[in-house]
Amino acid sequence: MGLVELPSKRPQKKRESKKVVWTEQSQAKPDIDSSLAELGSITLKVVTDKAEVTLWNEYVDRHHYLSYKHPIGAALKYFIMSDHPQPQVLGCLLFSASVWHLADRDQWIEWDKKDREKRLNLVINNNRFLIFPWINVPNLASKALALVTKQIRNDWQTAHGYRPVLIETFVDDSQYLGTCY
Template sequence: MLRMQDDGLITLPPPRCKRPDPTVYLSDKTNPGLAIEQAAGTLAPIHLQLVQHKSDSRLWNEYIERYHYLGHKPLPGAQLRYFIYTQNQLTALLGFGAAAWQTAPRDLFIGRTHEQRKKNLHLIVNNARFQILPWVQSKNLASMILSKTAKRLPDDWQAQYNYRPVLLETFVEKPRFVGTCYKAANWTYLGQNKGRGKLGVSGKQSVPIKDLWVYPLNTTFRAALTG
């Protein structure tokens, strides 16, 4: 609902409680680790650790603030975050949150009405953060992580929120990235957004244009999203 308020669709009453301080303070806990320079196949197995405790949450936020080009921002809506370990060493972090309120390439791909989008948007989950740590150089590791996460996330989401998402989405900023790891993990490229952002003037670019990629989590995702 906060997303809808930010988009000017609704007005919520003022919060009863003060929001927590979003400031992330850096510490030695997130200093660079030992360099990893080997193919992903030699690093197996890949272990996903779900962020569940406040201490883990603070550490995840700190890594993202320190190493992700967008820094840390609280993920919107229902969310899950992961630490990714290989051979007992932290190598990457993933964060998933609420889907974009609307984006033409995705909605055309699904083939649904405005009412269906409002009803079923929660069944789409956005991969909002993905960070391979800078000291990790491992060919194919990113795509292997994405594939493993796509298999596990529906069960984790079901356990946390009592429903299963049916589609993953992500936005890849051009020209900073080209989405190679998503392509290698069998995600589908749908096109580009308009670069307007939440507060952008209609028809004018206000934020970087991004490529949209999606990954169906089952074969009946369209029926679920248009039902």
């Protein structure tokens, strides 16, 4: 009817990923060869502060074989920490929104397309798991995963306003055995 005239479409900016700059902070540290008990208390620290996020991104970009990629959707980053002999970061974890369609998962859950559309936000994915290469501590990876399964529901609730019910992960069997799971 010609009653409304829309403006012309605005040109879209090309989305560019910010390059992660490696600094001295993320350089390899002296090797730590010890038992889990010798590290004292192992905890997971949610990474939210801008300086910590920058350092987390830098560690993962520098030391994870897949490097850093900005997560899509809801995400939560952790530092794996120990308190002995002094507070120190031992690694990094990232959980984010799950992939839309995964046949094996969908079959295992036994949901159809409608169920998946309604509940996919309740499934989160462990996108990055990094124990620094200079850390040689048997059972540390399993300990970190055990801790995260106990605290992520509350942390996710705080950050995103709901509680996930399932965590999925993928293990590149050309790189790892996946025995810590």
